[in-house]
Amino acid sequence: KLKQSYEYEISFKGLSSSENIWLPRDELIKRGFEKKVLEVDTREAQRLGLLRPLVRREIEKHFADFGLEAEFVSHNTMRGLSGGQKVKIVLGAATWRRPHVICLDEPTNYLDRESLAALIEALKKFEGGVLVITHNRDFSESLCTEVWAMHDGHLEPSGHNWVEGQGSGPRIEKKDGTEEDQYDAMGNKIDAKKNKKLTSSESRKLKKERMARKKRGEDVTDDEL
Numbered sequence: 001k002l003k004q005s006y007e008y009e010i011s012f013k014g015l016s017s018s019e020n021i022w023l024p025r026d027e028l029i030k031r032g033f034e035k036k037v038l039e040v041d042t043r044e045a046q047r048l049g050l051l052r053p054l055v056r057r058e059i060e061k062h063f064a065d066f067g068l069e070a071e072f073v074s075h076n077t078m079r080g081l082s083g084g085q086k087v088k089i090v091l092g093a094a095t096w097r098r099p100h101v102i103c104l105d106e107p108t109n110y111l112d113r114e115s116l117a118a119l120i121e122a123l124k125k126f127e128g129g130v131l132v133i134t135h136n137r138d139f140s141e142s143l144c145t146e147v148w149a150m151h152d153g154h155l156e157p158s159g160h161n162w163v164e165g166q167g168s169g170p171r172i173e174k175k176d177g178t179e180e181d182q183y184d185a186m187g188n189k190i191d192a193k194k195n196k197k198l199t200s201s202e203s204r205k206l207k208k209e210r211m212a213r214k215k216r217g218e219d220v221t222d223d224e225l
Contacts, residue, residue, distance in 0.1 A: 083110030
């Protein structure tokens with residue numbers, strides 16, 4: 001490592017390692033090896049991230065940020081933990097290497113109200129990107145400023161802040177004649193059947209048919225009349 005840059009070890013095919021030389025980063029880029037330099041930088045960054053020391057004190061402190069006490073971290077097996085505690089273990093393990101982006105699939109499962117509030121607060125303070133898949137509307141409204149919904153192969157951008165006109169950017173207007181799809185707790189789409197509004201002539205025609213059925217002695221309910 002130089003004062004303002006880095007040096008890279010260069011090896012040559014057919015020569016021993018004693019013939020290796022070191023060149024500065026800028027020199028290698030000038031010679032057209034920028035792609036190789038970036039590959040080495042990426043591997044080094046990944047290696048440094050993977051080598052975070054597994055020190056008990058650091059581990060307990062890390063999981064304490066997720067509301068998990070030290071006794072559950074160091075003196076318990078996974079079998080003895082509750083569903084909510086297991087979720088905290090998974091979240092803590094996923095963030096142990098300090099990732100730039102976190103992808104969470106239904107992170108609110110098994111969490112009590114206090115743990116859910118702590119998770120929301122922690123994600124708000126997280127400086128990286130967060131991608132959340134959830135059917136918990138309260139969770140998404142408390143955390144997400146923008147929502148990208150996929151419906152029938154079409155991506156529909158929206159957001160609680162944008163829809164309510166509270167965002168700083170342009171407001172995303174809802175298309176006329178469209179309604180938001182409804183989903184049950186399992187994520188299944190609820191198909192709401194809409195009653196077609198009849199014209200006045202169609203209403204009169206149906207009324208005549210019902211009256212004729214009544215004269216013939218057929219059962220006709222009051223609602224039909």
